[in-house]
Amino acid sequence: MKSLTRGQVARASGVGAETVRFYESEGLLPPIPRSSSGYRxxxxxxxxxxxxxxxxxxxxxxxxxxxELLSLHDNPHASRAAVKTLTETKLTEIEKRIVDLQRMREVLAHLAAECSGEGPISGCPIIQTLESGESEE
Amino acid sequence: MKSLTRGQVARASGVGAETVRFYESEGLLPPIPRSSSGYRxxxxxxxxxxxxxxxxxxxxxxxxxxxELLSLHDNPHASRAAVKTLTETKLTEIEKRIVDLQRMREVLAHLAAECSGEGPISGCPIIQTLESGESEE
DNA sequence: CTTGACCTTGTAGTTAAGTACAGGGTTTAC
DNA sequence: GTAAACCCTGTACTTAACTACAAGGTCAAG
Known part of the structure; x- marks a missing residue:
């Protein structure tokens, strides 16, 4: 089987060469065989x-x-349920982040619309909202 | 005028006492007057x-x-336009983040729906997708 | 007048996911 | 046979926004 150096796997997969080593140190890659001179x-x-x-x-x-996904992938006795759970958990998390960002978007859009963009800072509705917290819960 | 210690402003505004000092060091707070013993x-x-x-x-x-917002707030000659620009830029950025997250959400939801959650890892459609990158651009 | 809560400073640690050396050894191409 | 390009290790740096000390000084209550 053709063997590859670190730089070669890095290029082939689109990650940095140092990143490959970093992933190995983090346990995302299995031990890599070495040549007699120490090259992986x-x-x-x-x-x-x-x-x-x-x-x-x-x-x-x-x-x-x-x-975790990789260790499920690597374990033939792992259950599909575990993979599905990880996926659903991530989905829920992403959905929460979307909701949070949508809330920000609404307030920002409202503020941008409210502000004419003309005139001095005093009386700027954006600044005023930040000063006094109209929509505070 | 009633003066407050660091812990008191922290409690009154809901941030940590160390955070107040951190904000000062970052230039978000103006120089704070000191007592003769050095207390702010x-x-x-x-x-x-x-x-x-x-x-x-x-x-x-x-x-x-x-x-930047604070320095606009502090400068009577600042323009409202600058505030509006900052707001619109942030709005655009938030919208981009929402789009990115929505893309992730769609793929995750699709994967979660595709996977029965039953049976062994081999043949799990989620793992297979990660292995072979069905939806790669 | 002592105790405890608070303040001061400076510095170091935290998390995530890399990225960037330095100082050396190896391999490959010419 | 040498020079460039690559690899090795270990360590330190990066960003953001804090957070956590340690060692000491001060202030307020009783």
Whole structure:
């Protein structure tokens, strides 16, 4: 099987070469075989694993969660339910973040609409709202 | 005018006492008058300013941006337009974050729906997607 | 006049996910 | 046979916004 250096797996999977080492130190990669001079020799498997990590990151999983996903992936006795639970938990979290941001968006849009953008700072409705907290709960 | 200690302004505005000192070091608070023994003596103005900061944070502004808002607030010659611009920029940024999160939500919801949650890990559609990146651009 | 709560300063640690060296060894291409 | 490009390790730095000391000084209550 063709073996790859760290820089090569990095390029092949679109992550930084130092990041590969970082992931290894965080336990996201299994021990990598070494040459007699200490060089790590990766296989295509690591490229796949780095792609897995990259895709999971894009879905909002953090490295701790990705580590869990990977260990489920690696364990043939793991249950599909565990994967589904992680996914649903992340979904719920993302939805909460969306709600929070939507709340901010509404207030910001309201403020931007309220402010003419003309005239001096005194009387600016945005500043006034920040000063006195109209919509405070 | 009644003067307040650091702990008192902190409690009155709902931020931590150390945070008050941190904000001062970051330039979000003006120089605070001191007693002869070195104690800072705050006034109600600082409570207002801390509330301003807290409210701006709730709208998604970071401290650097809040510092800009405060310096506009403090400058009688500042223009309302500058405040509006900061607000609109933040609005745009929040909207982008919402879009990004919505994309994640859609994929996660799709994956969660696709996975029965039953059976072994092999063949789990969530894991398979992470492995092979169905929806990669 | 003592005790305890508070204040002062400076500094260091926290979290997340990298990123950037320095100082050395190895491999590859010419 | 040498120079460039790469790899090794360990460590420190990065960003944001705090948070947590430690060692000492002060203030208010009783």
């Amino acid at each position: 020799y990766y296989t295509e498997d690591t490229v796949q694993r780095l792609n897995f990590i990259r895709r999971a990151k894009k879905l909002g999983f953090n490295l701790k969660e990705i580590k | 003596y705050y006034t109600e103005d600082t409570v207002q300013r801390l509330n301003f900061i807290r409210r701006a944070k709730k709208l998604g502004f970071n401290l650097k941006e809040i510092k």
